[in-house]
Amino acid sequence: MSTPRKAVSGLRRSVLDGKSRSAAKRGGGWKGSWRDRYDIPKAEEEDILLTRGAYENPDDVNEKTGELGLAHFHTCQMHGLKLKPKGPGSYLTARCNIDAKQQDCLACKAQAEGDRRVGLKPTFSFNIIHFGLYERVPLERDGRVVKYEDGENRGKPIMVWERVERPSDHKRIMKDLPTLIKNGSVCIFQKRYIEVGGGHRDDLAQIDAEAAKYCRCGGDLIPIRFSCEKCEEVLADVEEDDMGKKEVAAFAESRGKCKDCGHIGVPVPECTCSDCKRPSPLTAFDVVATVKKEGEGTNSHIVVKRITPLDQYRMLDNEYAIEFEKEGKDYFPKVEDDAWVFVEDMGLRKAATSQWNFEEVHAPKDHGFIAEKLGIRNPFPATEGKDKYKRYGGGGGKSDEDTRGGRGSSREDEPDDDDRRGPRSSRDEDDEPPRRRRERA
Numbered sequence: 001m002s003t004p005r006k007a008v009s010g011l012r013r014s015v016l017d018g019k020s021r022s023a024a025k026r027g028g029g030w031k032g033s034w035r036d037r038y039d040i041p042k043a044e045e046e047d048i049l050l051t052r053g054a055y056e057n058p059d060d061v062n063e064k065t066g067e068l069g070l071a072h073f074h075t076c077q078m079h080g081l082k083l084k085p086k087g088p089g090s091y092l093t094a095r096c097n098i099d100a101k102q103q104d105c106l107a108c109k110a111q112a113e114g115d116r117r118v119g120l121k122p123t124f125s126f127n128i129i130h131f132g133l134y135e136r137v138p139l140e141r142d143g144r145v146v147k148y149e150d151g152e153n154r155g156k157p158i159m160v161w162e163r164v165e166r167p168s169d170h171k172r173i174m175k176d177l178p179t180l181i182k183n184g185s186v187c188i189f190q191k192r193y194i195e196v197g198g199g200h201r202d203d204l205a206q207i208d209a210e211a212a213k214y215c216r217c218g219g220d221l222i223p224i225r226f227s228c229e230k231c232e233e234v235l236a237d238v239e240e241d242d243m244g245k246k247e248v249a250a251f252a253e254s255r256g257k258c259k260d261c262g263h264i265g266v267p268v269p270e271c272t273c274s275d276c277k278r279p280s281p282l283t284a285f286d287v288v289a290t291v292k293k294e295g296e297g298t299n300s301h302i303v304v305k306r307i308t309p310l311d312q313y314r315m316l317d318n319e320y321a322i323e324f325e326k327e328g329k330d331y332f333p334k335v336e337d338d339a340w341v342f343v344e345d346m347g348l349r350k351a352a353t354s355q356w357n358f359e360e361v362h363a364p365k366d367h368g369f370i371a372e373k374l375g376i377r378n379p380f381p382a383t384e385g386k387d388k389y390k391r392y393g394g395g396g397g398k399s400d401e402d403t404r405g406g407r408g409s410s411r412e413d414e415p416d417d418d419d420r421r422g423p424r425s426s427r428d429e430d431d432e433p434p435r436r437r438r439e440r441a
């Protein structure tokens with residue numbers, strides 16, 4: 001027996017079922033800010049888990065109905081502003097205001113008028129869980145503890161989850177880990193997001209391709225044919241087409257156009273399992289990927305060093321991230337709706353099953369802010385929307401979180417992505433809110 005197609009709904013499959021649509025329509029999700037962004041480092045290998053989402057995909061329009069398909073990642077258009085040749089504050093990214101459904105975009109206007117400092121790139125955002133050691137510490141800015149300026153917590157320090165970087169801190173915490181987790185001062189994962197360009201998005205598809213080689217039962221999957229992810233037309237048959245092992249592997253990862261429906265995507269494999277009669281391939285969301293960034297700037301890649309299925313992955317406290325059920329003498333991962341069930345401990349289930357509201361995370365900047373950065377005149381009236389700065393100075397944060405009480409910011413970015421060009425920069429202006437448009441007489 002071969003894989004039921006329904007089970008193949010991983011990262012590569014851009015078409016999601018209707019069940020997810022209501023979530024996408026609601027536009028809801030966890031509030032977040034640039035602080036929740038996770039940058040895959042070059043220095044070390046890190047463990048991340050992609051988690052499911054449902055976002056309308058502007059690249060997947062139904063020709064008949066005009067309705068957008070859904071994807072697990074969010075897509076938006078981001079301007080890159082190259083402000084200085086190099087150094088701190090030399091590069092800045094800002095959501096295109098028109099892409100965010102506003103009427104005008106000053107960056108677009110500047111770009112159209114030939115300002116070569118301004119670029120525009122598609123940006124893809126994924127929900128992830130980063131497994132690593134985090135400690136709850138007071139937020140500091142310029143060496144000073146930041147406190148709440150108003151509200152019931154007035155005068156109290158704003159607490160944030162910070163990555164434990166120093167080996168000595170790591171050691172200190174690991175000695176006492178169960179207690180520190182219990183009293184809420186240490187966590188062994190955080191819900192984060194990653195933001196990538198087209199090249200790095202394709203790098204991430206590697207996780208899915210690797211995961212799909214394993215069956216949920218623990219066996220290995222052997223592809224017997226490949227079909228179009230949209231119309232299900234058979235694109236290649238391993239036996240009929242006499243495909244060799246290498247050929248099969250290459251075909252499985254190649255993005256191609258379906259001759260039948262014209263859809264461009266990665267072929268969906270149909271497999272047999274070495275161990276069971278009901279093969280069910282793992283998806284990118286079922287495996288912890290150990291990743292690292294390699295290479296510089298436009299030539300950098302997210303490299304997937306290895307994947308570990310969640311039923312084999314142990315967190316820093318030596319526990320599993322998913323639940324198991326006893327059957328006879330053995331334990332098997334608990335399955336609900338074709339997926340493994342996350343443990344509730346430390347809020348992991350909630351973190352892994354909720355999605356960021358990326359429309360909010362990537363809210364566009366005020367025209368005045370862009371005008372000031374580029375040193376140009378802002379011909380547009382003040383940006384509409386009274387709640388424009390709701391996220392800044394007090395609000396924001398996910399549900400009961402107090403970590404984002406600080407002032408939000410324009411993010412100074414490292415254009416260290418496959419398709420962003422520009423020099424590296426620091427984030428010295430991270431904590432400055434965008435300035436309001438200056439009044440002009």
Ligand SMILES: [Zn+2]
Nearest residue numbers: 096097105108
């Ligand atoms: Zn724009």
Ligand SMILES: [Zn+2]
Nearest residue numbers: 228231258261
């Ligand atoms: Zn097709």
Ligand SMILES: [Zn+2]
Nearest residue numbers: 215217273276
């Ligand atoms: Zn199996």
